[in-house]
Amino acid sequence: MTPAATLGGLAAGTVNLAAESRGFLSPTGVEIAFLLVGLVTFGAAVITVTTRQLVHAALWLVVALGGLAVEYLLLTAEFIAWVQVLVYVGSVVVLLLFGLMLTRAPIGRSPDADSGNRRVALAVAVAAAAALVWVVVDAFRTTWIDLDGAPAGSTEVTGASLFQHWVLPFEALSVLLLAALVGAIVLSRKAKADAASGATDARRDTEGAR
Amino acid sequence: MHLAYPAVLSALLFCTGLYGVLARRNAILVLMSVELMLNAVNLNLVAFDVWLSRTAEETLHSGQALTLFTIAIAAAEIGIGLAIVLAVYRNRGTSDIDKLRDTAEGHEPDGPDSDATGRETPVPRTAGEKAEATA
Numbered sequence: 001m002t003p004a005a006t007l008g009g010l011a012a013g014t015v016n017l018a019a020e021s022r023g024f025l026s027p028t029g030v031e032i033a034f035l036l037v038g039l040v041t042f043g044a045a046v047i048t049v050t051t052r053q054l055v056h057a058a059l060w061l062v063v064a065l066g067g068l069a070v071e072y073l074l075l076t077a078e079f080i081a082w083v084q085v086l087v088y089v090g091s092v093v094v095l096l097l098f099g100l101m102l103t104r105a106p107i108g109r110s111p112d113a114d115s116g117n118r119r120v121a122l123a124v125a126v127a128a129a130a131a132l133v134w135v136v137v138d139a140f141r142t143t144w145i146d147l148d149g150a151p152a153g154s155t156e157v158t159g160a161s162l163f164q165h166w167v168l169p170f171e172a173l174s175v176l177l178l179a180a181l182v183g184a185i186v187l188s189r190k191a192k193a194d195a196a197s198g199a200t201d202a203r204r205d206t207e208g209a210r
Numbered sequence: 211m212h213l214a215y216p217a218v219l220s221a222l223l224f225c226t227g228l229y230g231v232l233a234r235r236n237a238i239l240v241l242m243s244v245e246l247m248l249n250a251v252n253l254n255l256v257a258f259d260v261w262l263s264r265t266a267e268e269t270l271h272s273g274q275a276l277t278l279f280t281i282a283i284a285a286a287e288i289g290i291g292l293a294i295v296l297a298v299y300r301n302r303g304t305s306d307i308d309k310l311r312d313t314a315e316g317h318e319p320d321g322p323d324s325d326a327t328g329r330e331t332p333v334p335r336t337a338g339e340k341a342e343a344t345a
Contacts, residue, residue, distance in 0.1 A: 024212065031211050038219040045223055045246050049230030054239065061242050064223075068249050075216065077256045080277050084252075087281050092245060092288050099238045099292040103305045114233050115308050121232030129225035136217040143213040145261045152263040153256070153274050161271035162278065169275075173282050180286035187293035190300070
């Protein structure tokens with residue numbers, strides 16, 4: 001590991017020096033794939049926040065989150081990608097669909113999905129996007145990620161770092177999940193008998209989170 | 211790969227989620243937008259972690275560990291948030307954030323709390339505010 005790391009460091013140093021010569025006009029294959037998947041992800045996210053059909057919004061959210069999982073794979077973070085698929089696509093979206101059904105969301109187009117301050121929200125979002133993109137592009141225009149070599153986020157690497165350096169937060173997180181489980185059950189249970197739906201939701205949530 | 215690609219995509223996704231949080235009226239749609247914002251942060255963390263794990267000699271892989279923590283916390287948050295939304299819906303008959311204005315200052319509320327019992331009304335009010343705060 002150590003000679004490989006030093007070799008990687010040397011290679012990264014040379015690559016960083018050479019990154020000035022890498023232009024945005026001659027993208028690599030990984031960059032083209034990242035760009036295409038990113039366009040799909042961004043489009044699905046925009047449809048998620050603008051569509052008037054509530055169930056369609058949840059289903060487009062699946063596309064956006066799955067696209068992000070593909071982006072993680074392209075960034076060689078395999079473990080995060082599969083956790084993303086398991087937790088987000090498998091559990092969170094199902095939970096959101098359950099919530100939509102339990103609050104009796106209309107199936108067709110609902111005219112009042114957007115509130116009255118839509119134009120203000122659009123202005124704020126566009127201003128924030130312009131500022132963020134400008135700053136980020138200006139800061140990281142010449143920074144180059146070297147994706148060759150061993151993957152930076154394989155299960156072995158992630159597990160080793162998680163259980164060597166991050167054990168205490170990991171255990172604290174399990175306590176947090178337990179607290180969330182108890183809290184969801186307490187919040188969604190009523191004094192009468194119709195507590196079953198909320199309790200199953202909470203149980204499904206923690207199953208997905210593990 | 212240029213670091214600018216994932217950074218720009220993450221900024222755009224974050225602003226999409228920001229628009230959704232500000233513009234949506236249904237509480238569950240607001241929660242979906244929050245998920246988008248959290249995912250934008252996750253993409254940033256993973257991209258910078260991959261970049262740093264190549265350039266630095268010694269790395270803790272803190273970006274990926276924090277991404278895992280964010281995913282777990284987001285799952286817990288969505289569970290609690292949906293439980294709050296369901297409690298509000300059960301007591302008030304709506305999951306519409308604009309109608310949960312009982313604690314707003316300025317004008318008298320005329321919310322649809324006809325079906326709520328007198329004992330339970332303070333609880334969903336604070337819960338509704340908490341849903342907004344979490345969102």
